[in-house]
Amino acid sequence: MHRRLPLRRLALLAALSATLPAQAHHGWSSYDAERIVTMDVPLQAVHYRNPHADVEVDYQGRRWHIVLAPISRMQARGLPEDSLKVGKTVRIVGYPKSDGTPELRAERITVDGKTVELR
Amino acid sequence: MNGAAWAAALEASALGAWMRGSPWAYPAANLVHLLGLVLLLGSMILLDLRLLGAGRRVPLPDASALLTPLAVAGLVLLLGSGALLFTADAGPLSAQPLLQLKLLWIALGLANAVLFRGWWSGRIAGWDDNPPMLGRVQAAASLLIWLGVAAMGRLIAYV
Numbered sequence: 001m002h003r004r005l006p007l008r009r010l011a012l013l014a015a016l017s018a019t020l021p022a023q024a025h026h027g028w029s030s031y032d033a034e035r036i037v038t039m040d041v042p043l044q045a046v047h048y049r050n051p052h053a054d055v056e057v058d059y060q061g062r063r064w065h066i067v068l069a070p071i072s073r074m075q076a077r078g079l080p081e082d083s084l085k086v087g088k089t090v091r092i093v094g095y096p097k098s099d100g101t102p103e104l105r106a107e108r109i110t111v112d113g114k115t116v117e118l119r
Numbered sequence: 120m121n122g123a124a125w126a127a128a129l130e131a132s133a134l135g136a137w138m139r140g141s142p143w144a145y146p147a148a149n150l151v152h153l154l155g156l157v158l159l160l161g162s163m164i165l166l167d168l169r170l171l172g173a174g175r176r177v178p179l180p181d182a183s184a185l186l187t188p189l190a191v192a193g194l195v196l197l198l199g200s201g202a203l204l205f206t207a208d209a210g211p212l213s214a215q216p217l218l219q220l221k222l223l224w225i226a227l228g229l230a231n232a233v234l235f236r237g238w239w240s241g242r243i244a245g246w247d248d249n250p251p252m253l254g255r256v257q258a259a260a261s262l263l264i265w266l267g268v269a270a271m272g273r274l275i276a277y278v
Contacts, residue, residue: 050145
């Protein structure tokens with residue numbers, strides 16, 4: 001009896017830890033997936049960087065922080081660093097933060113007439 | 120130089136810029152971090168459960184001799200890759216409560232491990248006949264601490 005107890009605990013731990021990634025995966029839960037926002041805006045700032053690139057734009061009187069994707073993915077899908085330039089107008093489609101902060105998780109971006117999926 | 124200025128300088132350094140700008144450096148460091156986590160957590164779960172009384176068919180000195188170097192190797196990989204990942208975002212990360220808590224728990228886990236070795240190394244051979252209560256509490260704490268550290272590390276990206 002005494003010997004079996006730790007194994008039962010181990011099974012419980014395994015079951016518990018299995019739920020962790022399930023909840024946290026696509027920690028995108030802080031974004032409102034019911035509300036899709038489309039912006040046609042000039043880029044105010046570009047940070048082409050890991051762990052993911054981001055840009056800033058002015059939209060409806062506020063400065064928005066737009067989360068894009070890891071740069072290896074963007075390069076692979078045809079969005080090299082020199083395709084995103086400050087002042088260039090792009091179309092960004094994505095989900096805003098649920099808590100009202102001006103931050104958007106971009107699903108796709110259209111640059112120079114070419115649409116790139118970011119997820 | 121205070122902590123915030125130090126973190127900002129680290130983020131602005133050539134190393135920080137490289138971790139952000141290279142397409143492969145950040146994912147590579149992530150992979151090494153994951154390998155280190157598997158080695159450390161896998162070894163520590165097995166060793167701690169053995170110390171708590173599971174798997175007595177495996178002699179404890181053998182288990183310890185096999186698993187401890189793997190855990191140390193994992194720890195070294197984790198510290199190196201973790202420092203690299205930190206440089207990419209040192210400013211905001213250094214101010215993040217969850218990362219601060221994680222670093223505190225890492226310190227607790229290391230102190231716990233060092234104290235365990237200091238106090239109980241001589242009793243590993245006869246552990247099953249007469250396991251010290253404090254030693255078993257330390258093994259249970261080790262299990263919780265390292266699982267907690269791993270969970271916090273993963274959740275830093277989501278808070």
